[in-house]
Amino acid sequence: MSSLKPTIGVFDSGFGGLTVLRALLPLIPDARYIYLGDTARLPYGSKSHETIARYAVSSAKFLHEQGADLLVIACNTATALAFEDIQRALPIPVIGVVEPGAQAALAAAESTPNQVLVLATTATVQSRAYTQALNALNLEATEKACPLLVPLVEEGWINHPVTDEVLKIYLTEALAQAPATNTLLLGCTHYPLLEPAIRRTLTSMQHPLTIIDAAKATARAVASHLGLPSQSPDLNATGPQCTFYATDSVEKFQFLGSNFLGQAVAKVNLIDLGG
Amino acid sequence: MSSLKPTIGVFDSGFGGLTVLRALLPLIPDARYIYLGDTARLPYGSKSHETIARYAVSSAKFLHEQGADLLVIACNTATALAFEDIQRALPIPVIGVVEPGAQAALAAAESTPNQVLVLATTATVQSRAYTQALNALNLEATEKACPLLVPLVEEGWINHPVTDEVLKIYLTEALAQAPATNTLLLGCTHYPLLEPAIRRTLTSMQHPLTIIDAAKATARAVASHLGLPSQSPDLNATGPQCTFYATDSVEKFQFLGSNFLGQAVAKVNLIDLGG
Numbered sequence: 001m002s003s004l005k006p007t008i009g010v011f012d013s014g015f016g017g018l019t020v021l022r023a024l025l026p027l028i029p030d031a032r033y034i035y036l037g038d039t040a041r042l043p044y045g046s047k048s049h050e051t052i053a054r055y056a057v058s059s060a061k062f063l064h065e066q067g068a069d070l071l072v073i074a075c076n077t078a079t080a081l082a083f084e085d086i087q088r089a090l091p092i093p094v095i096g097v098v099e100p101g102a103q104a105a106l107a108a109a110e111s112t113p114n115q116v117l118v119l120a121t122t123a124t125v126q127s128r129a130y131t132q133a134l135n136a137l138n139l140e141a142t143e144k145a146c147p148l149l150v151p152l153v154e155e156g157w158i159n160h161p162v163t164d165e166v167l168k169i170y171l172t173e174a175l176a177q178a179p180a181t182n183t184l185l186l187g188c189t190h191y192p193l194l195e196p197a198i199r200r201t202l203t204s205m206q207h208p209l210t211i212i213d214a215a216k217a218t219a220r221a222v223a224s225h226l227g228l229p230s231q232s233p234d235l236n237a238t239g240p241q242c243t244f245y246a247t248d249s250v251e252k253f254q255f256l257g258s259n260f261l262g263q264a265v266a267k268v269n270l271i272d273l274g275g
Numbered sequence: 276m277s278s279l280k281p282t283i284g285v286f287d288s289g290f291g292g293l294t295v296l297r298a299l300l301p302l303i304p305d306a307r308y309i310y311l312g313d314t315a316r317l318p319y320g321s322k323s324h325e326t327i328a329r330y331a332v333s334s335a336k337f338l339h340e341q342g343a344d345l346l347v348i349a350c351n352t353a354t355a356l357a358f359e360d361i362q363r364a365l366p367i368p369v370i371g372v373v374e375p376g377a378q379a380a381l382a383a384a385e386s387t388p389n390q391v392l393v394l395a396t397t398a399t400v401q402s403r404a405y406t407q408a409l410n411a412l413n414l415e416a417t418e419k420a421c422p423l424l425v426p427l428v429e430e431g432w433i434n435h436p437v438t439d440e441v442l443k444i445y446l447t448e449a450l451a452q453a454p455a456t457n458t459l460l461l462g463c464t465h466y467p468l469l470e471p472a473i474r475r476t477l478t479s480m481q482h483p484l485t486i487i488d489a490a491k492a493t494a495r496a497v498a499s500h501l502g503l504p505s506q507s508p509d510l511n512a513t514g515p516q517c518t519f520y521a522t523d524s525v526e527k528f529q530f531l532g533s534n535f536l537g538q539a540v541a542k543v544n545l546i547d548l549g550g
Binding site (some may be wrong): 040041048148151152154162166247249274 | 441
């Protein structure tokens with residue numbers, strides 16, 4: 001890494017991308033961070049390719065204008081549907097969450113062939129981006145759309161019998177389709193908050209799986225891109241400089257965002273990207 | 276009503292407003308209808324006042340530009356948070372769903388004082404628009420935000436044990452706060468699709484309530500505004516002329532919309548309102 005601090009732009013439709021920022025902070029403490037949550041236009045996961053690409057490109061351009069010299073698409077839906085559009089629109093390196101997630105699934109593979117189940121939004125599943133990325137690594141893939149999981153997380157029901165029941169329904173349907181599954185990839189940045197509920201549900205179903213969290217894998221991909229040595233996260237690092245932007249209520253961003261970031265979210269700036 | 280056919284603009288953030296259009300069609304078959312679902316920017320119910328007002332005004336202006344000479348805000352959140360903004364922005368009469376819903380609750384009142392429970396989105400509840408409208412009619416009001424109900428309807432789980440369980444949780448919390456409740460007002464256009472589930476849940480809780488659907492009350496208010504005599508709906512009317520617009524995927528609008536409209540949704544036109 002050059003002696004100049006990199007400015008890393010991190011973008012998500014809402015709060016979920018803060019789980020990626022959370023993984024980045026201890027791994028690359030010597031950077032500036034600019035985070036944008038496009039909260040006025042969320043969710044992306046239920047919308048069309050054209051709409052998602054339009055929103056994602058305008059958000060990415062905003063972060064570039066603010067000085068980002070590396071962009072992290074910390075949103076599975078935007079990565080799955082708009083990675084190439086964003087890459088074409090920006091003159092800086094772009095890193096998404098799909099490729100690092102697929103690589104982490106490969107690293108976790110204990111047997112060959114490995115069978116990966118991806119839980120994601122409807123739009124991500126329809127894009128088949130994860131299937132393509134996993135197949136390219138010779139991994140078998142099944143994708144399952146889980147549209148109720150984001151609302152359940154946002155309702156705060158992360159340890160709740162209703163959430164366990166919904167997870168059991170989704171996982172039972174998916175595993176009936178792919179019974180040889182041994183790896184579970186959380187293909188939405190909201191889902192790591194449900195990891196305890198997912199583990200509990202899989203135990204009750206007597207079908208344990210290796211769980212891959214694309215957020216941590218993405219943070220490692222960013223460090224690698226910057227030429228940083230493979231190292232343990234510096235958990236004692238003093239907080240790097242983070243600037244937060246949102247397109248809707250800054251109060252809600254601060255309130256909900258802290259759950260995803262794992263620490264208080266400092267001042268949030270309201271911006272208007274049109275719409 | 277004049278001999279000229281009125282052109283009625285009907286606006287919602289998505290598909291829910293089609294339940295209002297569904298009530299309008301047999302009641303006022305002799306009208307032209309233009310429906311706009313602002314699907315690229317939905318949901319409104321979890322967003323801020325400023326964002327909702329901005330989206331709702333631009334949507335209402337579009338319908339006026341298409342020739343609407345009467346606007347129906349077929350969305351509780353947009354009515355609760357942006358009724359006055361829309362009224363100021365348009366030179367045509369504007370009818371929302373809150374006032375007709377409150378009037379219908381009054382008409383249904385069997386005892387005095389009457390206690391009404393309103394189920395609605397977070398933004399609608401925070402606006403306290405229903406409480407104000409009901410209090411003005413000397414009705415007691417409690418409001419309960421139910422953020423999971425729209426996602427459950429959109430998942431298609433309208434008769435599903437998980438939905439019954441979620442309804443039981445929401446209704447138990449609300450009725451613990453207002454045990455004298457005797458009337459339930461469905462303050463979101465998605466909720467009429469859950470009416471059988473709500474009745475079933477209330478029966479299991481041994482707490483029957485009179486259920487008010489603001490969609491039908493709004494259709495009657497529109498007929499009354501147009502000076503139409505109070506009459507039974509003409510269920511044999513040949514279909515009035517309806518033109519549909521959406522800001523996101525027209526295929527999804529046609530597919531999901533038919534559940535709300537109760538009949539197939541004809542050709543949908545994709546428009547861009549920015550954002």
